[in-house]
Amino acid sequence: MINIGIFSLSSCSGCLIEFLNLEETILDLLGFLDIKEAQILKTGTFDGVFDMVFIEGSPTNEHEVEKLRELRERSKMLVALGTCACYGGVQTMVGDVGVESAAKTQYGSVIPLKTIVPEGLGTYVDVDHMLYGCPFERSELLELVKSVIMKMDYRDREHSVCTECILRENRCLLDKGKPCMGPVTRGGCDARCPENWMYCTGCRGEYSDMNVESHRKKLREMGYSHEDILGMYNKYYRRLERE
Amino acid sequence: MSEINIPLVTRVEGHGHVNIRLRDKEIEEVSFGMHEGARYFEAILVDRKWSEVPEIAARICGICTVIHAVGAAKAVENASPGFEAPETLEKLRKLLVYSSHIQSHILHLYFLAWPDYVGKESALAAVPEYRELVKKAFRMKGKANEMTEIIGGRMVHPCTVMPGSLTKSFDIDDLKRYRKRMADILEDLRMSAEIFAGLDYPETTVETEHLALHDGKEVPLDHGDMKTIAGPEFQPSDYLKYIRERVIPPNTTKRSYMDGKGFMVGALPRLNINHRFLREEVREFFSGFPSKNVHLNNLAQALESYHFGLEALDMVDEMIEGKELYSPPKEELRFDGSEGVSAVEAPRGILLHHYRIGKDGRVEFANIITPTAFNFEHIELALKEGLPQFADSPPEKIKFEAERIIRAYDPCISCSAHVVKVE
Numbered sequence A: 001m002i003n004i005g006i007f008s009l010s011s012c013s014g015c016l017i018e019f020l021n022l023e024e025t026i027l028d029l030l031g032f033l034d035i036k037e038a039q040i041l042k043t044g045t046f047d048g049v050f051d052m053v054f055i056e057g058s059p060t061n062e063h064e065v066e067k068l069r070e071l072r073e074r075s076k077m078l079v080a081l082g083t084c085a086c087y088g089g090v091q092t093m094v095g096d097v098g099v100e101s102a103a104k105t106q107y108g109s110v111i112p113l114k115t116i117v118p119e120g121l122g123t124y125v126d127v128d129h130m131l132y133g134c135p136f137e138r139s140e141l142l143e144l145v146k147s148v149i150m151k152m153d154y155r156d157r158e159h160s161v162c163t164e165c166i167l168r169e170n171r172c173l174l175d176k177g178k179p180c181m182g183p184v185t186r187g188g189c190d191a192r193c194p195e196n197w198m199y200c201t202g203c204r205g206e207y208s209d210m211n212v213e214s215h216r217k218k219l220r221e222m223g224y225s226h227e228d229i230l231g232m233y234n235k236y237y238r239r240l241e242r243e
Numbered sequence B: 001m002s003e004i005n006i007p008l009v010t011r012v013e014g015h016g017h018v019n020i021r022l023r024d025k026e027i028e029e030v031s032f033g034m035h036e037g038a039r040y041f042e043a044i045l046v047d048r049k050w051s052e053v054p055e056i057a058a059r060i061c062g063i064c065t066v067i068h069a070v071g072a073a074k075a076v077e078n079a080s081p082g083f084e085a086p087e088t089l090e091k092l093r094k095l096l097v098y099s100s101h102i103q104s105h106i107l108h109l110y111f112l113a114w115p116d117y118v119g120k121e122s123a124l125a126a127v128p129e130y131r132e133l134v135k136k137a138f139r140m141k142g143k144a145n146e147m148t149e150i151i152g153g154r155m156v157h158p159c160t161v162m163p164g165s166l167t168k169s170f171d172i173d174d175l176k177r178y179r180k181r182m183a184d185i186l187e188d189l190r191m192s193a194e195i196f197a198g199l200d201y202p203e204t205t206v207e208t209e210h211l212a213l214h215d216g217k218e219v220p221l222d223h224g225d226m227k228t229i230a231g232p233e234f235q236p237s238d239y240l241k242y243i244r245e246r247v248i249p250p251n252t253t254k255r256s257y258m259d260g261k262g263f264m265v266g267a268l269p270r271l272n273i274n275h276r277f278l279r280e281e282v283r284e285f286f287s288g289f290p291s292k293n294v295h296l297n298n299l300a301q302a303l304e305s306y307h308f309g310l311e312a313l314d315m316v317d318e319m320i321e322g323k324e325l326y327s328p329p330k331e332e333l334r335f336d337g338s339e340g341v342s343a344v345e346a347p348r349g350i351l352l353h354h355y356r357i358g359k360d361g362r363v364e365f366a367n368i369i370t371p372t373a374f375n376f377e378h379i380e381l382a383l384k385e386g387l388p389q390f391a392d393s394p395p396e397k398i399k400f401e402a403e404r405i406i407r408a409y410d411p412c413i414s415c416s417a418h419v420v421k422v423e
């Protein structure tokens, strides 16, 4: 049996929910996985060593950083579950506003618990695997779990959402004037948004061979301003610095 | 004096804790806190484009993501002068909300609440004895998720919801696929109503008000005025006149009050206020509305799930019969600096989105009040009301009952953008 734990830092819990959305498949997995701790699913905690922990969310305060370090210490394998855990997630947009001023906007004069600008788990600890997406794709979770059970390699996909659109013979949304992030976003979602006639907003983040310069140039030609482009790139995490 | 602490409440969404102080076998003090990290959505949304609002707001919560997206879209529409949502768009969004609520209710009912009623640590631990039932719960949730995906494009964080439109066309085939799934689980939704009507609920009655949407015709989820059981009915845009938020030291936790008191939102308030509009088939399981026993929120969710299933089927049948097709409009929304408010019912109760959008289409101001922020004060009232009867019991029992009260609200702590405790 593989001991697992499922944990959550600052997040929307969407990735936990997506985990539970495996539905009955979870019952099959219970033959191989022993869920030792998962706050949303069961009472009780576990003090031993995990073979595998899944962590969603990103730390937004020092307590969460501590919790993350502690989990790393007693886990043989750490999986970043979803874009928050991989890169920081939508809450990184607070970086543009500044934590102090965000706290004022949100809470008025009383500033709560000292917040830090969120970053991916890799900033603080070693991460063994990343499951990209907001939320991650269940097919990739199953692939990873199977590879661990069967002691096989698991590899990230290094192609764009664009590639998946082409395979599906979708009409290009950039050509239709939409601000699509497909060319600079890691595939693996089967071009989920373009399939639904919605341009990709980049929730799975970057991949190795992307060409940011030509994508930006194209957006500029289409009439998007520098500000617009910064907003598009810096939504799920900070990908472009202000120049 | 002794203390009982629950550092992390389990089987709820997000991070909450409880502190109970006992003296001479009497409960002296109970406090409930939430220690969710702050994600500052209201600040993040400022300067973003109108078209990004549902996408970003959906990320407030992964369980009630659909209603956040729809509520945000509607608030943005209300800030766009002259915009009126076409009927088919409203219907499709309603179908989307129905399936999402059923998903959320089934998750809460079977995976978060029910284990307490059969003495298990989790639904998975109940599998050896209740295999078929747990499988059915997964199946209901799964089908509901598939319906959400048919309209929303994704189960968690739908990608088709835009202010003023859904991004893609829908034809009769899509409606039929939705219909088939709802028909598949209808009998199980009926069974859930029966099961949860048959549970033995503890008694924790809090006498303060309940608040829900009301239109005098149905159990509304996406429109209507705000109404209490006995008191005023008011327009969502007037919320600031009726609802006060307050900070009570030593916490800087914002809590909501009406007439100086905490109030409850959620499935139970919805049915207390709208039970007359429940379907005949559903009403036969329970006739005790209004009730202020917070544990009946579980029952109310089970009744609602069956009710929403029946309503959705009728609506989708009508659409299929009337050959109602949808394709996204060509023109985009316009803005002139106006404000827009929307009040919708999340699975856990009323959810408010409020925006001002400038001429350039960018958000100038955002305020979001989530159901758990509304319920926060009420949860503490319920703990104070419900725990003294167990003051004599061993600490484990007191803890169990405290968690059971909190779970009844199905709190969604990530949602409580507004609620943070100072350490």
Ligand code: SF4
Pocket: A011, A012, A013, A014, A015, A016, A056, A057, A081, A082, A083, A084, A085, A089, A090, A133, A134, A135, A136, B059, B062, B156, B157
């Ligand atoms: S990656 Fe997205 S879905 Fe997952 S926890 Fe973060 S915000 Fe939620």
Ligand code: SF4
Pocket: A133, A134, A161, A185, A186, A189, A190, A191, A192, A193, A194, A199, A200, A201, A202, A203, A204, A205, B159
């Ligand atoms: S198309 Fe883009 S935004 Fe949509 S799921 Fe895939 S990576 Fe995420």
